[in-house]
Amino acid sequence: MAVSQNKLVQWIDHRLPVFTYLDHELHEYPTPKNLNYWWNFGSLAGAMLMIMIATGIFLAMQYDPNVGDAFQSVERIMREVNYGWLIRYIHMNGASFFFIVVYIHLFRGLYYGSYKTPRELLWMLGVVIILLMMATAFMGYVLPWGQMSFWGATVITNLFSAIPGVGKDIVTWLWGGFAVGNPTLNRFFALHYLLPFVILGVVILHILALHQHGSNNPLGIDRKGPQDSVPFHPYYTYKDMFGLSVFLIIFAIFVFYFPNLLGDPQNSIPANPMQTPPEIVPEWYLLPFYAILRSIPSKLLGVCALFGAIFILFVVPWLDTSRVRSAYFRPVYKWVFWLLVIDAFVLGAVGAHRPEGWWIVIGRIGTFYYFFHFIVLMPLIGWFERPLPLPPSIAEAVLKKKRHGADALLSPLAPRGEP
Amino acid sequence: MKPRLVIPALLAGAVVAAAVLAQPAQPARAQADEATPALPNVSWSFEGPFGTFDRAALQRGFQIYSQVCSTCHSMNLLTYDDLAGPEGLGYTEEQVKAIAAQKQVADIDKSGKPIQRPARASDHFAAPFPNEAAAAASLGKAPPDLSDIIKARAGGPRYVYGILTGFREAPKGFAMPPTGGNYNLYFPGHVIAMPQPLQDNSVQYADGTKATLQQEAQDVVTFLTWASDPTMEQRKRTGAKVVLFLLAMTGVLYGAKRRVWSDVEH
Amino acid sequence: MADSAHSHTADAHASGGTRRDFLVIAGNALLGVGAACTVWPLITSMNPARDVLAAGAPIDVDLSSLQPGQQVLVLWRSRPIFIVHRTPAELTKLQASADTSLLRDPNSAVLQQPPYATNWHRSIKPEYLVLVGICTHLGCIPEFTPQPGGSLGPAWPGGYFCPCHGSRYDLSGRVFSGVPAPYNLPVPPHHFLNDTTVRIGEDPPNSTFDFDSIEQI
Numbered sequence: 001m002a003v004s005q006n007k008l009v010q011w012i013d014h015r016l017p018v019f020t021y022l023d024h025e026l027h028e029y030p031t032p033k034n035l036n037y038w039w040n041f042g043s044l045a046g047a048m049l050m051i052m053i054a055t056g057i058f059l060a061m062q063y064d065p066n067v068g069d070a071f072q073s074v075e076r077i078m079r080e081v082n083y084g085w086l087i088r089y090i091h092m093n094g095a096s097f098f099f100i101v102v103y104i105h106l107f108r109g110l111y112y113g114s115y116k117t118p119r120e121l122l123w124m125l126g127v128v129i130i131l132l133m134m135a136t137a138f139m140g141y142v143l144p145w146g147q148m149s150f151w152g153a154t155v156i157t158n159l160f161s162a163i164p165g166v167g168k169d170i171v172t173w174l175w176g177g178f179a180v181g182n183p184t185l186n187r188f189f190a191l192h193y194l195l196p197f198v199i200l201g202v203v204i205l206h207i208l209a210l211h212q213h214g215s216n217n218p219l220g221i222d223r224k225g226p227q228d229s230v231p232f233h234p235y236y237t238y239k240d241m242f243g244l245s246v247f248l249i250i251f252a253i254f255v256f257y258f259p260n261l262l263g264d265p266q267n268s269i270p271a272n273p274m275q276t277p278p279e280i281v282p283e284w285y286l287l288p289f290y291a292i293l294r295s296i297p298s299k300l301l302g303v304c305a306l307f308g309a310i311f312i313l314f315v316v317p318w319l320d321t322s323r324v325r326s327a328y329f330r331p332v333y334k335w336v337f338w339l340l341v342i343d344a345f346v347l348g349a350v351g352a353h354r355p356e357g358w359w360i361v362i363g364r365i366g367t368f369y370y371f372f373h374f375i376v377l378m379p380l381i382g383w384f385e386r387p388l389p390l391p392p393s394i395a396e397a398v399l400k401k402k403r404h405g406a407d408a409l410l411s412p413l414a415p416r417g418e419p
Numbered sequence: 420m421k422p423r424l425v426i427p428a429l430l431a432g433a434v435v436a437a438a439v440l441a442q443p444a445q446p447a448r449a450q451a452d453e454a455t456p457a458l459p460n461v462s463w464s465f466e467g468p469f470g471t472f473d474r475a476a477l478q479r480g481f482q483i484y485s486q487v488c489s490t491c492h493s494m495n496l497l498t499y500d501d502l503a504g505p506e507g508l509g510y511t512e513e514q515v516k517a518i519a520a521q522k523q524v525a526d527i528d529k530s531g532k533p534i535q536r537p538a539r540a541s542d543h544f545a546a547p548f549p550n551e552a553a554a555a556a557s558l559g560k561a562p563p564d565l566s567d568i569i570k571a572r573a574g575g576p577r578y579v580y581g582i583l584t585g586f587r588e589a590p591k592g593f594a595m596p597p598t599g600g601n602y603n604l605y606f607p608g609h610v611i612a613m614p615q616p617l618q619d620n621s622v623q624y625a626d627g628t629k630a631t632l633q634q635e636a637q638d639v640v641t642f643l644t645w646a647s648d649p650t651m652e653q654r655k656r657t658g659a660k661v662v663l664f665l666l667a668m669t670g671v672l673y674g675a676k677r678r679v680w681s682d683v684e685h
Numbered sequence: 686m687a688d689s690a691h692s693h694t695a696d697a698h699a700s701g702g703t704r705r706d707f708l709v710i711a712g713n714a715l716l717g718v719g720a721a722c723t724v725w726p727l728i729t730s731m732n733p734a735r736d737v738l739a740a741g742a743p744i745d746v747d748l749s750s751l752q753p754g755q756q757v758l759v760l761w762r763s764r765p766i767f768i769v770h771r772t773p774a775e776l777t778k779l780q781a782s783a784d785t786s787l788l789r790d791p792n793s794a795v796l797q798q799p800p801y802a803t804n805w806h807r808s809i810k811p812e813y814l815v816l817v818g819i820c821t822h823l824g825c826i827p828e829f830t831p832q833p834g835g836s837l838g839p840a841w842p843g844g845y846f847c848p849c850h851g852s853r854y855d856l857s858g859r860v861f862s863g864v865p866a867p868y869n870l871p872v873p874p875h876h877f878l879n880d881t882t883v884r885i886g887e888d889p890p891n892s893t894f895d896f897d898s899i900e901q902i
Contacts, residue, residue: 033685058727062734075496075567078650080734083726085650086657234679238709241716242676245669252665256658257468260570268571268647269563278607398684500739541739664722668715675712 025211030229031236032217034398038112039215040243041105047244048098049203053196055091063143065189067182070145071270089259095137096262097251099285102130103344110316111337113325114216120317122209127313129202134286134310136195139188141283142180146267151280153180153188159293162300179273219397219409220326221390228394279354287351288344292370294355295363305367312374319374321382328409329388333381340373455605458577459584461637465644468659471652472645474509479624480642481508483635485518486622488565491558491613493546496566497646500540506649508642515540525549560612569640569647576640581605583636586615743886745878748813756829758818761885764902765818765826766873767858768883775831775856776811778842788855789862790869797821797901798872799894807857807872815875815885816858821901822866825849831856845870868901 004010004019013019062081064073077084106126109115115123142153157174161167176183214223223229230236254261262284266277282290292309296302312319327334343366350363388410391397400408464473481502484494499519502508510518519538522545528534538545548554554561563571572578585604589595593602593609600610617635624630645651733741741762751757753772758765771779785791785805793803801809808814818826827845834841837853844855853861858870874896876889888894 033683054727058730061731072496076734076736079496079501080736082729082732082734084730084734085654086726087730089654230683234709235683238672238676238679238712241712242669242672245665245672249662249665249669252658252661256654256661259654265571265573265575268567395684402684498736498739500735539742541736541742664715664719668712668719671708671715672712674708678706678708 026233026237027231029211029214029232030223030226031215031232032223032228032394033230033235034217034219034394035215035236035239036218037243038104038108038218040240040247041101041108043240044101044244044247045098045105046203047247048094048101049196049199052091052094052098053200055087055094056193056196058087059091060189060193063189065143065186067145067185067271070143070185074144086255089255093251093254093259093262095140096283096285097247097254098133099137101247102133103285106130106313107337107341110340111327111334112216112218113220113320113322113327115317116320116322116325117317118213119209119216122206123317124314125202125206125209127310129199129206130313131310132195132199132202134289136192136199137283137285139192139195141267142185142188143192144267145185145271147269147271147275147277148264148267148280150180150271150273151276152282153184155280156282157184159303159306162303164300216325217394218326218328219391219394220324220328221394221397224393224395281352284348284352287349288347289351291347291351291363292367295350295360295367305371309370312371316374316378319378321379322385322387323382324387324390329390330381330385331388332385336373336377336381339369343369343373455607455609458574458581458605461577461580463576463637463641463644465641465651468655470655473641475626475628476638476641477508477645478510479626479628479634480638480640480645482625483617483622483639484565484642487616488639489544489547491547491554491562492565493548493554494544494566494646495546495564497544498541499538499544501649503540506653508645512540562613565643565646567647569644571647576644578605579643580636580640582611583617583639584632741886743884745882745884747882749881753812754831756831759885761873766885767814767816767818767829767870768885769814769816769829769831769856771806771812771814771856775843776806779855779857780805785859787861788859789867791859793859793869795868795900797869797899799874799888799892799896801889801892801894802872805857807859807869809876809889813877813883814857815872815883817871817873817902819871819902820847820849820852820866821860821868821870822847822850822852822864827852827854827870871899871902 009019059077062073062077062084064070074088077088079085081087109123109126138152138156142149157171157180160170160174163170172178174184175181176187214229217223264281264283266279269277281287289306289309293302293306296305322330322333324330327337346362347366347370350359350366353359355363391400391409397409464470464476484492499515500507502510502518503512503515504510516539519540519542522538523535524538524542524545526534526536548557548561551561569575569579574581582603582605585606587602587604589602589609595602596610600612601614602609603611617632617639619632620630621632621635622630628634648654744759744761746757746759746768748757748768748770751768751770753770754775756767756769758767760766779785790797791805793807798807806814807816820827825847827847830837830841830846831843833843837846841853842855844853845858846853847866850865852864852866854866854870855861858872860866860869873885874888874894875883875885876887877883
């Protein structure tokens with residue numbers, strides 16, 4: 001099918017079918033027409049990745065990755081470089097907003113069963129992206145070489161010493177010295193520059209996997225025909241641009257009016273290897289995992305729990321035994337999902353506080369519940385829950401909702417077709 | 420709740436929750452625990468989305484830094500140039516050159532020997548000690564550099580104001596440590612190495628303002644806030660333009676989205 | 686039903702103007718403006734920062750120990766600056782037509798110097814010459830060879846010899862014909878604070894000259 005009459009376009013396309021591909025993805029690729037705004041967060045994540053890469057490259061032009069000068073080079077960017085303060089604040093707050101967006105995107109997947117067949121690999125690629133994001137963010141936080149940069153790096157790299165036998169050697173290898181120092185900073189800079197492009201590659205795989213079977217939708221039922229979908233462009237391109245614009249307002253308010261709210265004052269103090277700050281706290285997006293790490297009294301088991309908390313996400317498609325995708329039709333799981341969300345916030349609060357008094361107890365309960373949710377509740381609820389009957393098709397469900405209101409979807413329909 | 424409102428409500432709630440939970444529970448932040456009282460409430464010219472720096476206060480604050488604080492505290496990240504112009508303290512180039520020339524900085528002469536020479540406008544602020552070790556040797560503990568002090572302390576301006584105005588006699592029953600120190604209401608642990616730096620009339624203000632302790636503290640904190648964040652005014656101005664533009668664009672894009680979707684049942 | 690939904694949209698596109706309405710165009714326009722405004726700070730961050738510009742400020746050089754016939758080299762804006770104290774004999778030679786006829790641009794017609802240095806000595810005070818020591822061919826630093834004759838041949842009047850590709854300049858920095866370099870050595874803005882101190886990088890009080898407007902640094 002001719003994409004365009006333009007001869008140049010045709011010449012290129014014949015040799016490298018980018019235009020045919022783009023045309024298909026935009027104009028033909030069928031997207032369910034009932035997606036709600038929770039489906040905007042994937043494109044928001046993509047936008048944030050672009051913003052982080054762009055601002056990061058321009059920061060890297062001015063940054064000096066040596067322990068004597070790193071802190072001062074970041075201050076120079078803030079004070080002397082044209083719009084340096086803006087690029088730095090966008091990058092700094094962008095990391096937080098990237099995580100906000102990706103966490104919401106993840107929870108969207110958990111709620112609507114977007115990880116269920118045939119999207120298991122899509123989900124797992126997403127977990128890989130989150131892992132890479134955490135590594136990137138951790139190393140990026142070290143670069144300004146403030147007190148929290150240095151001590152956070154010391155604590156987290158020391159985690160690996162928990163590995164029996166080779167642990168200490170691995171830590172020395174990571175450090176490149178007897179402690180976190182110049183070799184560590186240099187390599188973290190190199191890797192921090194590299195990983196976002198690895199993330200970009202995995203994102204491309206993630207999108208390719210998505211396009212194989214198309215998006216899930218709030219009802220969790222498959223598309224039956226063209227009446228269930230619309231072409232991605234212009235419907236979702238405009239919806240995504242609108243969503244991006246709303247998101248940017250909130251982002252801009254933080255960047256311009258509360259640029260240091262999500263950060264830690266300790267990191268405005270140059271790193272001092274001879275003085276530990278009163279509290280060592282990672283950035284907020286790592287707090288729940290930090291809480292899980294600290295709630296296990298054993299060093300090795302704590303590290304296992306930390307990584308386990310992320311790795312368990314890989315096997316979610318097999319932990320959930322429900323044959324119904326969307327929590328919309330799963331009366332029990334629906335509430336259990338929100339308990340998990342609350343648990344995540346509680347763990348975050350625990351991670352932010354010193355491990356003393358009630359916080360220790362709450363942290364342990366929260367950690368227990370987190371694993372309990374995935375290992376016990378997900379399989380059991382899937383087996384024993386009686387899901388509500390599914391609508392026969394997206395188009396019919398949309399019509400029904402328009403005529404009788406959203407609640408009508410939850411009442412049994414006359415049996416017609418398969419779920 | 421109406422489905423339409425769920426998303427905005429959750430987003431707003433998530434933002435607020437994030438902001439609230441993101442406050443690490445550091446002792447210095449304690450608003451009102453038994454140990455440290457709530458930080459004093461002062462109204463600052465620079466607070467709020469439209470706040471700006473009061474240039475008269477900045478100049479008074481700089482005077483206090485120059486005459487009192489700079490005896491012990493460096494401000495290595497600032498240059499004398501930074502003081503000039505409308506984004507600085509409002510001094511002219513000539514005034515800034517004169518301010519710089521009063522200070523001596525280290526340099527090397529043509530034969531490579533270390534010398535002291537008058538500072539130029541492009542030099543960083545002259546430091547009282549060549550390095551941290553020298554400061555610690557002279558004073559017992561190295562006083563922190565003040566370039567970023569407002570950003571580096573939870574509570575920011577209120578905290579530093581509290582420290583400056585919070586020196587008191589140690590209450591009955593409070594045991595001062597054997598290593599000495601000074602009792603301060605707001606410093607975590609109440610014992611601060613720095614002796615009280617400011618009192619009423621520590622300086623004679625060039626513009627004739629009455630130099631009470633509160634006035635001096637407010638002025639020097641205003642100056643230090645500027646020093647930590649000299650681009651604040653540009654940031655807030657640009658922010659207003661950006662947010663207004665985004666609001667307009669969001670409105671238009673919402674209309675466009677509705678238009679595009681108007682032919683589909685959804 | 687399926688077809689009509691799809692062709693409905695296709696119609697919308699095919700019919701061009703009917704649905705392409707104001708909101709959609711305005712939305713795209715605003716996005717474009719927004720994108721441009723976002724890219725601008727990134728691009729301009731690459732321009733010299735405030736501290737780099739401040740480091741390019743004028744420098745003062747003390748000439749009291751510079752003997753006649755000697756040259757001193759200083760750095761201004763990261764560039765080598767030659768300051769030469771010329772002897773009376775050298776100054777006389779510079780005006781001799783036998784030598785000036787060999788020059789490519791003896792009257793400094795090409796804009797390589799401020800107006801107050803557009804003369805045969807290419808400076809304010811004849812005895813002191815201030816030049817940017819960068820060969821106008823491909824950027825090497827020419828060697829100071831004030832002695833006539835020698836290894837450059839008996840006709841060599843004294844001046845500068847660039848070792849990279851053999852360009853030659855006289856003791857006013859004027860380029861000889863027949864060498865690769867196209868222009869005279871540039872003269873930076875400068876003026877004398879007093880008899881023994883020259884300030885490089887600043888014009889005399891009642892003249893302005895944009896140094897960036899010269900032909901070739």
